[in-house]
Amino acid sequence: MVLMTENNKKNIILVGGAGYIGTVLIEYFLEKNLRVTVIDNLLYSNKFAIKKYIKNKNFKFYKADMRDKNSYKNILKKGYAVVLLAGLVGDPITKKYKTLSKSINSxxxxxxxxxxxxxxxxxRLIFVSTCSNYGLSNKKNILLNENSKLNPLSIYAKQKVEIEKFLINLKKNKFFSPCILRFATAFGLSPRMRFDLTVNHFTKSFIEKETLEVYDPNTWRPYCHVKDFARLIHKVIICEKKLINYQIFNAGNNKNNFTKKGILKKVQKILPRNNVIFKKKDVDRRNYRVDFAKVKKLLKFTTKYSLEYGINEIFKSYKNKNFKRIKYQLGNYTVKNARK
Ligand SMILES: NC(=O)c1ccc[n+]([C@@H]2O[C@H](COP(=O)([O-])OP(=O)(O)OC[C@H]3O[C@@H](n4cnc5c(N)ncnc54)[C@H](O)[C@@H]3O)[C@@H](O)[C@H]2O)c1
Incomplete structure (x- = not known):
């Protein structure tokens, strides 16, 4: 048996690690006794989200822009695995900052x-992509798998598809093992909360007794808890290379495909309220159900955290007044610190 010492602990580099998903990964990997290095340019002044890890001897943070090779090249030389999370995330923000989105995401x-x-x-190089790449599927009751035709509708998803193609077509070399994970829409608690994500948004609206406008309530999408993403990424890092090398996996669970109405019912069961207005024809036309059989079969990955778990933890955190301390922003982000 090889004992894990300070020196041989694997160093996981999280690029964009100060964000919603990244900060949950930090916690998970530090608990697993791995070393974690975060590279992030703190686009949203989000340093508060990593503050509690700064004094941990297994944690390092570098404020750097992924576009400045000189600022991160030496950091990368000390990494065992890289998780690529950085970017402008979601349809609204990539539409709002088109030039910046091309400069970063592409x-x-x-x-x-x-x-x-x-x-x-x-x-390992893990590129975090998105199930939004499937866009709009007209085939009712069909679950889309990794071989299904992609139909990206937004700038955000188009740029993800472009990078997936680029990565998968790189000539194989024996040192490089990329893996693409198409994440379902995330939910759950994080040090850098995002309340623009459906489950989190609905939960917050009900807690705060706001009127909730739900567009296109019958459209489908898959959901996955942030801690389950951390478990999956860990699996990809420690599994045999041949299982993940140049592979694409949908990341989630078949049972977590829901319509917005389905999500609403789950939230209403925990927070019984009815201040909802249904609306039709949002600008967001996405509608897809996804098959997660491949990740289950090859990586033996299945999710552990339900929607109810995510809704309850946000509710509890609110009751304990943790949100007063957790700074968060709504979906219409303003980028504060980026160079063009
Ligand atoms: N949240 C979801 O539901 C979801 C679903 C599917 C895929 N994803 C993917 O997961 C990843 C993380 O998403 P998130 O929800 O944590 O988003 P986020 O916006 O909370 O985090 C992104 C982080 O990247 C950083 N960043 C942006 N540009 C950078 C640059 N040029 N250099 C260095 N750092 C930079 C930001 O400061 C931020 O901390 C993204 O790649 C996203 O596309 C997210």
Missing amino acids: LGVRRFIETCYKLKNIN
């Missing part, structure tokens, strides 16, 4: 991958 990510490709120490 050119920046591409160049960053090229740098990783040339290094010999990166055993």
Whole structure:
């Protein structure tokens, strides 16, 4: 048996690690006794979200932009695995900042991958993509799998698809093992909360007794708790290379495909309220149900945290007044610190 010492602890580099998903990964990996390095340019002044880890001896933070190779190249040389989370995330923000989105989500990510490709120490490169790539599916009752035709509707999803293609077409070299995870829509508590995500948004609206406007209530989408994403990424890092090398996986669970109305029912069961207005024809036309059989079969991954768990933890945190301390922003983000 090889004992884990300070020196041989695997160093996981989270690019964009100060965000909603990244900060949950930090917690998870530190608990697993791994070393965690975060590279993030703190686009939303979100340093508060990583403050509690700063003094941990297994944690390092570098405020750097993924587009500045010189600022991160030496950091990458000490990494075992890289999880690529950084970017402008979601349809509204990529539409609002089109030039910046191209610069980060398209050119920046591409160049960053090229740098990783040339290094010999990166055993895993995990590119976090999205099920939004499936866009709009007209085939009712059909679950879309990794081989289904992609139909990205937004700038955000189009740029994810572009990077997926670029990555998967890189010529194989023995040092480079990329894996693409198409994440379902996330939910659950995080040090950097996002209340623009459906489950979190509905829960917060009900807690705060706001009137909730629900657009296109019968449209389907898959959901997954942030802590389940952490469990999956950990699996990808520690599993045999042949299982994940140049593979694409949908990340989630078949039982978590829901319509917005379905989500609403779950929230209403825990927070019985009825201040909801249904509306039709939002600008967001996404409607898809996803098949997660591949990740279950090959990586033996199945989710552990239900929607009820996520709704309850947000509710409890609110009751305990934790939200007074957790700073959060709504969906219409303003980018504060980015160079163009
Ligand atoms: N949240 C979801 O529901 C969801 C679903 C599918 C896929 N994803 C993917 O997961 C990843 C993380 O999403 P999130 O919800 O945590 O978003 P987030 O906005 O909370 O986090 C993104 C982080 O990236 C950082 N960042 C942005 N540009 C950067 C740059 N140029 N250099 C360094 N850091 C930069 C930001 O400061 C932020 O901390 C994204 O790639 C997203 O596309 C998220």
